[in-house]
Amino acid sequence: MCLSFILGVFAESLLKISLPALGGFFVLGIIFIGSFWIKDKRLVVAGFCLLFFVFGSWRYIQKEQISNLSQFNDKGRLTMIGMVNDQPDRRAASQKLIVSAENIIINGKKNDISGLALMTAGLYPEFQYGQQLEIVGKLETPQNFKDFDYQSYLGKSDIYSVVYYPEIEILAENQGSRIKQSLFWLKGKFESSLEKNLPEPQASFLAGLTLGEQKQIPTWLSDAFKKTGTTHIIALSGYNITLVASFLMTIFGFFMIGRTLRFWLAVLGIVFFTILTGASASVVRAAIMGILVLIARQSGRLYSVRNALVFAGAVMVFVSPKILRFDIGFQLSFMATAGLVWLAPIFDKWFDKLPKALGLKEILIATLSAQLAVLPLLLVYFGQLSIISPLANLLVLIFVPQIMLFGFLLGATGMIWLVLGKIFGWIVWLYLSLEISIIRFFAGLPLAAVPWRWDWWLVVIYYLILVLLLFRYHQKQKKQILVEMWAEN
Secondary structure (H helix, E strand, O other): OHHHHHHHHHHHHHHOOOHHHHHHHHHHHHHHHHHOOOOOHHHHHHHHHHHHHHHHHHHHHHHHOOOHHHHHOOOOEEEEEEEEOOOOEEOOOOEEEEEEEEEEEEOOEEEEOOOEEEEEEOOOOOOOOOOEEEEEEEOEOOOOEOOEOHHHHHHOOOEEEEEEOOEEEEEEOOOOOHHHHHHHHHHHHHHHHHHHHOOOOHHHHHHHHHHOOOOOOOHHHHHHHHHHOOHHHHOOOHHHHHHHHHHHHHHHHHOOOOHHHHHHHHHHHHHHHHHHOOOOHHHHHHHHHHHHHHHHHHHOOHHHHHHHHHHHHHHHHHHOOOHHHHOHHHHHHHHHHHHHHHOHHHHHHHOOOOOOHHHHHHHHHHHHHHHHHHHHHHHHHHOEEEOOHHHHHHHHHOOHHHHHHHHHHHHHHHHHOHHHHHHHHHHHHHHHHHHHHHHHHHHOOOOOEEEOOOOHHHHHHHHHHHHHHHHHHHHHHHHHHHHHHHHHO
8 A cells, every 4th residue: 555655656746647537546446445345355455555546646746736935936036034944055156045935025015925945145154054034036936957857856845946146134043943953063063074084085975975965076976976886875875874784783793792782782873873964854764764674684584674664665755755756865765775675585595605705795685686676766867877887886885884884983073072083084084095996997997887868667667577576486485385385294
């Protein structure tokens, strides 16, 4: 049913299903449930799935409704009063602010208003979350670029208006949530600690690994990530968190700590990391995914967590439906984690005889599982197939747990004592420099990446085939178990 809800959201975002068609699905679902309640439970389940599909589509339509702020788009200069709703995004020559509108002043009369606007301003003064601003400028409708649906990208965050370089006056401070303000302060200190203790591009690379921040990564390095199929490691995901948590459990195991205590220490480590890095939506999503995989491994069966994973994904999509189609970070995080849950056990059986030296077997299995799960998304967004991606990922991912662990220690200790931060900075700099050298080497190979862009319909077909193959594999496994039991008897 959760999958049906997710499919309904995705189908509506892609196809814009007509209301009569949705009504037909709803009626059909009611008929299935009412007519076959006793006769055929499978058709009853199918009926409920149809209802959840319609519910998903309705939820997307509901969240797509444009805020009343956008009615003032493209109507000339006006005065708006609003609060800085999120941490400002500071670039090389400007800063971008998400402003939650409170009032629009027209002909000297103040009118209540609601909605979010993305404001671009100069570098100074440096604005902060929670400031109430008076903004005089032009609200505009976001314009799409040639190869980028900018309207949909902003729309996933319920932003339908932009304003460029307006006149700004600060009216009040500290108008936002105290908790959110404290988290942003912590995140700012963490980022500052990274920047003080590492040169570029190592500092930006580490910010991508630990915070999912990609804005400051140089273009040449970003292109190298795309060519080698390693972009997923800087789109902070449940996969990254799982690697670090597994590494922590290995360290705790070295000190003879019990399995249950190791599990809870790893979970606490994830929670502490999430809080220290600002608890942004992307980090929280990644933490949830990572903890789910930890729970699965703790229980001894990765399969046992699949319902929890789908339920968690459905809840996230319900809260913010547009992340399913327009948030690449969520997509990579969910699919990479799904790959670990559904595909890793299969590869584990295939590579059962491989030695476990240096953890290479686990890394190879995790790499293949995650890569197979996210492959179509990489082809949609980046338009190229990396031929050397499996080998590049295998070599790169060996060091990711150590980099994230020492990077976390660098950020945390550097906030308290700069000298101690420097010590961890030297260690993590060596790892980061090695990673960058490996990525640059593979990106420079001939035919490292082949241009190949997919449309969404190919993505749907790919995942349908993958689900069918998984279903047939599990059916075959069940038959084999039954045959073995019969032979024993």
